[in-house]
Amino acid sequence: xxxxxxxxxxxxxxxxxxxxxxxxxxxxxxxxxxxxxxxxxxxxxxxxxxxxxxxxxxxxxxxxxxxxxxxxxxxxxxxxxxxxxxxxxxxxxxxxxxxxxxxxxxxxxxxxxxxxxxxxxxxxxxxx
Amino acid sequence: xxxxxxxxxxxxxxxxxxxxxxxxxxxxxxxxxxxxxxxxxxxxxxxxxxxxxxxxxxxxxxxxxxxxxxxxxxxxxxxxxxxxxxxxxxxxxxxxxxxxxxxxxxxxxxxxxxxxxxxxxxxxxxxxxxxxxxxxxxxxxxxxxxxxxxxxxxxxxxxxxxxxxxxxxxxxxxxxxxxxxxxxxxxxxxxxxxxxxxxxxxxxxxxxxxxxxxxxxxxxxxxxxxxxxxxxxxxxxxxxxxxxxxxxxxxxxxxxxxxxx
Numbered sequence: 243x244x245x246x247x248x249x250x251x252x253x254x255x256x257x258x259x260x261x262x263x264x265x266x267x268x269x270x271x272x273x274x275x276x277x278x279x280x281x282x283x284x285x286x287x288x289x290x291x292x293x294x295x296x297x298x299x300x301x302x303x304x305x306x307x308x309x310x311x312x313x314x315x316x317x318x319x320x321x322x323x324x325x326x327x328x329x330x331x332x333x334x335x336x337x338x339x340x341x342x343x344x345x346x347x348x349x350x351x352x353x354x355x356x357x358x359x360x361x362x363x364x365x366x367x368x369x370x
Numbered sequence: 371x372x373x374x375x376x377x378x379x380x381x382x383x384x385x386x387x388x389x390x391x392x393x394x395x396x397x398x399x400x401x402x403x404x405x406x407x408x409x410x411x412x413x414x415x416x417x418x419x420x421x422x423x424x425x426x427x428x429x430x431x432x433x434x435x436x437x438x439x440x441x442x443x444x445x446x447x448x449x450x451x452x453x454x455x456x457x458x459x460x461x462x463x464x465x466x467x468x469x470x471x472x473x474x475x476x477x478x479x480x481x482x483x484x485x486x487x488x489x490x491x492x493x494x495x496x497x498x499x500x501x502x503x504x505x506x507x508x509x510x511x512x513x514x515x516x517x518x519x520x521x522x523x524x525x526x527x528x529x530x531x532x533x534x535x536x537x538x539x540x541x542x543x544x545x546x547x548x549x550x551x552x553x554x555x556x557x558x559x560x561x562x563x564x565x566x567x568x569x570x571x572x573x574x575x576x577x578x579x580x581x582x583x584x585x586x587x588x589x590x591x592x593x594x595x596x597x598x599x600x601x602x603x604x605x606x607x608x609x610x611x612x613x614x615x616x617x618x619x620x621x622x623x624x625x626x627x628x629x630x631x
Contacts, residue, residue: 356561
């Protein structure tokens with residue numbers, strides 16, 4: 243069975259997110275707790291202020307699988323629900339989806355805000 | 371009209387709750403005096419504010435701004451060199467000093483490899499490439515501070531304040547509820563920001579008791595009101611959230627006798 247990793251909705255106001263860091267590559271074995279990627283969420287469009295409302299969320303797998311395809315690169319922006327990657331439940335699952343076939347369900351994930359290693363001082367808090 | 375003098379050294383939490391919060395160019399919350407006007411019409415708070423890079427970089431007793439930093443003219447935004455090295459905290463004869471743990475939770479400092487001084491370098495993506503190269507070549511980025519180290523720095527800061535005067539000291543903790551967080555297990559998320567916030571909040575309780583300073587319990591006030599209702603993200607609140615924080619400050623000031631007529 244092929245699963246999809248989709249852009250999670252981190253809060254009511256979020257409309258889209260930007261891929262901040264990719265943490266896994268195609269072919270990688272995923273276990274519960276494997277970091278997949280980090281997403282930068284900037285709510286300035288709805289609440290612009292001096293100290294920008296920017297958060298970095300890390301998405302980690304909450305179930306096992308094999309990462310088949312990654313459909314984004316760092317810096318890409320995707321809407322909530324957009325497909326970011328596909329995951330096979332078993333290593334021998336077919337390598338390509340047939341035309342018109344869609345992944346069956348979203349991959350189960352855990353998400354939390356982190357102080358990311360990249361530009362972290364700009365992703366936390368500011369002042370006035 | 372009686373004036374209560376506050377010196378707030380902190381970032382978005384203390385500024386936006388005590389002074390004002392502006393969103394999309396409009397003031398959404400007008401600060402502590404909004405509440406005082408309702409409850410204590412004969413009293414006005416004069417709040418002086420400075421950003422805080424971190425408690426161990428408060429600019430107290432650190433001396434002059436390093437020449438190398440002055441000549442670089444770096445885009446430091448709110449964290450101008452004066453606020454990092456020449457704080458007015460001890461020069462301002464305040465009735466109340468307000469601090470916050472926010473900057474110690476998030477901010478990492480850089481140390482000059484040759485001269486040893488420390489420096490906060492915010493918003494690196496806005497720096498010129500040559501300045502980022504200069505930073506990497508001349509400075510080492512330090513690890514995040516631990517709760518224990520941060521509390522030692524708070525103790526040191528409180529000692530310096532009390533060596534000169536005896537204001538009431540209030541310290542904001544931070545709401546650990548992060549909108550959007552959904553954790554199944556903590557594997558892979560051992561460094562979740564909400565966990566770090568909780569560790570700092572716990573450490574602050576112990577230190578505040580030892581130092582006899584007041585904790586502005588942001589975590590409690592926000593949780594009681596419903597974090598999803600008043601928080602925009604980890605650090606930002608809507609109007610009602612900032613009002614809750616300011617109300618908590620008013621409650622403590624009242625209990626300490628600062629609002630007595």
